[in-house]
Amino acid sequence: MKHTEYKLTVSNPILEIVSPDLSAVHYKIGSIIALDADTYNELKKGNTITRYTGVGLVRFTKKDFENEVRTITVTVEEGSVKLGNR
Numbered sequence: 065m066k067h068t069e070y071k072l073t074v075s076n077p078i079l080e081i082v083s084p085d086l087s088a089v090h091y092k093i094g095s096i097i098a099l100d101a102d103t104y105n106e107l108k109k110g111n112t113i114t115r116y117t118g119v120g121l122v123r124f125t126k127k128d129f130e131n132e133v134r135t136i137t138v139t140v141e142e143g144s145v146k147l148g149n150r
Contacts (some may be wrong), residue, residue: 070104073128082120
């Protein structure tokens with residue numbers, strides 16, 4: 065099984081929307097956000113991503129991030145070996 069994580073660097077402040085009249089900076093410029101492959105692909109297509117927080121929501125698009133994205137890929141393999149008992 066292979067799992068890839070995408071690490072994006074924030075280039076525009078991303079706000080947490082608490083109410084129509086109240087928002088606060090949730091991710092500052094330079095912050096790193098980790099996304100799974102499905103979310104990254106939706107972002108890359110140009111879709112807006114919405115994440116819900118404890119008090120509101122956060123929305124972002126690919127324009128809120130630096131162009132270069134770091135990836136971490138982990139491969140997990142399962143197997144079996146003999147202990148040597150007879």
